[in-house]
Amino acid sequence: MLRALTGSEKMSILESLAEAHPLTPAAVRLKAALLFHGVDYDPCPGRAGEWAFPSHMPITLLPGEPLHNGQNKFYTPQLIRFPDDTQARLRVKRESRFRIVDGDGDRVFTLLEDGKPVTSLTFEPKLPWAEALTHDGTPMRASGLVQHGDMLVLNVAPGCEYFVVPKVGMAGKTDNMSCTFCLYGVPDPQRLDALGQKLYEAGLPTQTLDRVSEACHHPETHARHLYLVGGSMLSMAAEGERYLQISRHLAEQGLTDRYYVACGSGAIERGHMEQMKDAGVRGACFNLEVWDPAQFARICPGKNATVGRDRWLASLEEAVDVFGPGNVMSAFVGGAELEGDGAFRSAEEALESNLAAAEYLIPRGIVPTWSIFWKVTGKARGEESFYTLDLFLRLNEATAALRAKAQRFTNPEFFCRRCAYMELEPDFDFSQFYRSSNSANSSLP
Numbered sequence: 001m002l003r004a005l006t007g008s009e010k011m012s013i014l015e016s017l018a019e020a021h022p023l024t025p026a027a028v029r030l031k032a033a034l035l036f037h038g039v040d041y042d043p044c045p046g047r048a049g050e051w052a053f054p055s056h057m058p059i060t061l062l063p064g065e066p067l068h069n070g071q072n073k074f075y076t077p078q079l080i081r082f083p084d085d086t087q088a089r090l091r092v093k094r095e096s097r098f099r100i101v102d103g104d105g106d107r108v109f110t111l112l113e114d115g116k117p118v119t120s121l122t123f124e125p126k127l128p129w130a131e132a133l134t135h136d137g138t139p140m141r142a143s144g145l146v147q148h149g150d151m152l153v154l155n156v157a158p159g160c161e162y163f164v165v166p167k168v169g170m171a172g173k174t175d176n177m178s179c180t181f182c183l184y185g186v187p188d189p190q191r192l193d194a195l196g197q198k199l200y201e202a203g204l205p206t207q208t209l210d211r212v213s214e215a216c217h218h219p220e221t222h223a224r225h226l227y228l229v230g231g232s233m234l235s236m237a238a239e240g241e242r243y244l245q246i247s248r249h250l251a252e253q254g255l256t257d258r259y260y261v262a263c264g265s266g267a268i269e270r271g272h273m274e275q276m277k278d279a280g281v282r283g284a285c286f287n288l289e290v291w292d293p294a295q296f297a298r299i300c301p302g303k304n305a306t307v308g309r310d311r312w313l314a315s316l317e318e319a320v321d322v323f324g325p326g327n328v329m330s331a332f333v334g335g336a337e338l339e340g341d342g343a344f345r346s347a348e349e350a351l352e353s354n355l356a357a358a359e360y361l362i363p364r365g366i367v368p369t370w371s372i373f374w375k376v377t378g379k380a381r382g383e384e385s386f387y388t389l390d391l392f393l394r395l396n397e398a399t400a401a402l403r404a405k406a407q408r409f410t411n412p413e414f415f416c417r418r419c420a421y422m423e424l425e426p427d428f429d430f431s432q433f434y435r436s437s438n439s440a441n442s443s444l445p
């Protein structure tokens with residue numbers, strides 16, 4: 001049956017965003033729109049998956065969609081790269097109004113909205129290190145290293161102890177106190193064995209650190225930042241020891257000279273930060289994830305019970321003393337507080353709480369960053385909570401203004417447009433630098 005189109009249906013998503021968010025640069029609106037709406041399935045990103053850096057999870061075709069090389073499950077590229085160097089995570093979301101199709105040239109594609117061309121783009125390619133072997137024949141991609149644009153992420157202890165907190169007086173029984181949105185820290189025994197990680201033990205095998213250092217040494221990583229992450233430990237002191245061991249190993253190998261190395265652990269003690277700084281680590285990012293105290297306790301029970309919100313904040317401030325302003329960040333999951341039992345009741349409440357985080361942290365030299373909450377657990381996985389794209393852009397506009405007011409921008413040495421694929425802060429700050437410096441870079445909005 002025919003029906004009249006509503007005003008919003010007549011407008012493209014990008015036109016609506018331009019009207020509602022004129023202060024957000026066009027490149028940032030496009031990135032946010034893709035992060036939120038994804039792209040409809042088309043076989044061409046599947047073909048690109050053969051040379052591009054692959055997504056974490058394979059895509060599964062729906063009945064009726066033509067097989068890819070005879071397979072109904074395969075990897076698509078992980079990262080889109082636009083001509084102006086803006087980067088975004090590729091998300092296939094059927095029935096999106098966006099679609100990526102073949103473009104003019106090798107590895108060049110066209111983004112369409114409602115069938116109309118928007119821009120050309122490419123995908124971040126697999127780099128030679130990811131195909132190489134270490135001296136003992138281990139694939140470098142299995143050494144605990146992944147890459148997001150120009151950032152190498154080193155994770156040699158992925159198992160998070162919050163998933164298996166021993167129950168007091170009940171030998172062998174554990175509680176799951178993991179963050180409610182998290183899947184990647186699940187202690188998978190095969191993965192832990194391959195890297196030699198032992199739960200509740202800080203130390204890591206030298207062989208593991210040698211392998212991952214060899215991968216970082218590869219001449220063709222094209223990376224500038226090296227970000228150390230891992231699952232959390234139940235003891236702040238033990239976690240600090242673990243990151244110190246990794247940092248010293250990297251320093252001995254000269255890698256703290258080659259890369260801007262940052263510690264992405266949980267909150268750790270000042271003494272460990274100081275020793276890491278002495279080893280050449282230059283920044284820290286302790287992710288609080290959620291600002292509101294009650295929501296933090298609900299969503300991050302392990303962090304809340306083990307460290308506590310007040311100690312976490314104190315640790316971030318100590319990190320500013322040790323590493324200096326501009327070298328400390330804390331990541332938040334935008335919208336996590338709107339999901340599940342005990343959630344905030346309105347998106348406005350979530351926005352207010354997140355802005356309170358920015359108002360507290362930015363003047364103290366800590367840059368908060370927000371990624372869009374993609375639901376990967378539970379029945380409604382793949383769906384957004386009622387956190388909207390509009391809210392995400394309003395949050396980012398307000399926090400960009402706060403950074404500008406305090407002159408506390410994201411530090412491109414640490415976190416930049418070539419590595420931020422789920423966050424918008426470096427894109428906003430880059431544009432603000434452009435405006436204030438009157439640079440002649442014509443590729444920017």
Ligand code: SF4
Pocket residue numbers: 160161162163177178179182183184185230231232303
């Ligand atoms: S601390 Fe939370 S987010 Fe980090 S790995 Fe553990 S459960 Fe996941």
